[in-house]
Amino acid sequence: MRRTLIAGNWKMNGSRAALAELAGMAAAAAEHPGVDVVVCPPATLIAAARDARSDVIIGAQDCHAAAAGPYTGCLSAAMLIEAGATLSIVGHSERRTGQHETDAEVRAKAIAVMAAGMTAIVCVGETEAQRDAGDAMPVVAAQVAGSVPDDATADRLVVAYEPLWAIGTGRVPSIADVTEMHAMIRTRLSAKLGAETAAAVRILYGGSMNAGNAAALLAVADVDGGLVGGASLTADAFVPIIRAAA
Numbered sequence: 647m648r649r650t651l652i653a654g655n656w657k658m659n660g661s662r663a664a665l666a667e668l669a670g671m672a673a674a675a676a677e678h679p680g681v682d683v684v685v686c687p688p689a690t691l692i693a694a695a696r697d698a699r700s701d702v703i704i705g706a707q708d709c710h711a712a713a714a715g716p717y718t719g720c721l722s723a724a725m726l727i728e729a730g731a732t733l734s735i736v737g738h739s740e741r742r743t744g745q746h747e748t749d750a751e752v753r754a755k756a757i758a759v760m761a762a763g764m765t766a767i768v769c770v771g772e773t774e775a776q777r778d779a780g781d782a783m784p785v786v787a788a789q790v791a792g793s794v795p796d797d798a799t800a801d802r803l804v805v806a807y808e809p810l811w812a813i814g815t816g817r818v819p820s821i822a823d824v825t826e827m828h829a830m831i832r833t834r835l836s837a838k839l840g841a842e843t844a845a846a847v848r849i850l851y852g853g854s855m856n857a858g859n860a861a862a863l864l865a866v867a868d869v870d871g872g873l874v875g876g877a878s879l880t881a882d883a884f885v886p887i888i889r890a891a892a
């Protein structure tokens with residue numbers, strides 16, 4: 647009942663030339679209609695990506711909470727939609743850390759994304775020190791409580807669990823740890839949004855997902871897809887993950 651979603655986050659990588667990679671990704675998406683394939687390029691490439699491939703869902707990497715105003719360098723949900731995005735990542739750990747975004751700010755961004763008619767991918771995840779201290783579960787539970795809007799609906803909300811120590815490191819948590827964390831996230835979503843909505847929300851795993859580990863991670867009961875960084879930059883790396891999800 648939950649469609650698998652494989653989302654690529656290009657971060658601050660890529661140029662117009664990189665959009666050539668979308669052809670292979672789009673072909674894989676067409677081969678596997680049961681998988682939603684998303685690419686989140688830098689904002690400068692959203693319109694060109696949308697024009698290049700209507701068969702890949704194009705997303706943004708961030709969205710400001712306000713509709714308009716004196717926010718130099720920021721982009722509103724309406725601007726992202728006009729460019730061609732239909733969803734937006736919010737609260738990625740690189741923004742929580744680098745831009746000091748709080749749970750309240752992430753929630754405000756998610757509300758703006760959803761109110762505009764887009765889907766928000768709300769990112770949560772613990773640091774290595776928090777996991778080593780045995781605090782991974784309460785840290786992520788608090789992020790879910792603080793970052794997910796209270797009235798989120800399953801068609802407008804995706805949650806991505808991304809342990810910070812797994813992002814870009816080649817390290818991934820054990821299958822047991824992923825299983826436990828995703829189940830806990832769904833339980834927390836159920837308490838917040840109700841059992842029916844929580845059962846329909848997709849929870850993605852992110853952090854060094856690649857062709858070698860995708861099948862095992864995607865086989866976990868409450869893993870409904872992946873948020874992929876480095877391995878989403880080329881079709882050669884991304885397409886095997888799409889295939890593993892099918």
Ligand code: PEP
Nearest residue numbers: 813814852853854875876
């Ligand atoms: C990410 O930053 O969202 C991510 C999952 O990166 P990577 O796949 O490179 O670890």
